[in-house]
Amino acid sequence: MSTDSGSINKRTQRDYNMGFKLSVISQVEKGELTYKQAQKLYGIQGRSTVLVWLRKHGSLDWSNPMTALPRSKETPAQKIKRLEKELSDERLKNQILSMAIDISDKEHGTCIRKKVLPKQSGASEKKSK
Secondary structure: OOOOHHHOOOOOOOOOOHHHHHHHHHHHHHOOOOHHHHHHHHOOOOOOHHHHHHHHHOOEOOOOHHHOOEOOOOOHHHHHHHHHHHHHHHHHHHHHHHHHHHHHHHHHOOOOOOOOOOOOOHHHHHHHO
16 A cells, blocks of 8 residues: 555644633633634634533533533642632621711711610510519
8 A cells, every 4th residue: 555645634623721721611601702702812713612522621510501510620628728818808898887887977977887785685684574
């Protein structure tokens, strides 16, 4: 079997490395591109190639397309770090809102903040009667 250089069929299918696939998936999942825009931008030939990558390597759960929820790929340490950041952000937000209430009370004479009185337990109420 001899093959001359003129009869070699060129492969039209391209192989993409994992880094490239994950980069495209990340852009699509963040909403920076639609999967069709990604295909056009990067010259991806197959119509469903990006969709296959999303199902295979993406962070969304494609088992039920109506409820595409992120899969939990976080390690416990990553989850702790994320939750600590969320807690820090919420504390900052609470502090800002508290300052806004204080400013409103001071400048406009409002009384937005409720006065919290300690609630007596049932046993202490019976003794006071």
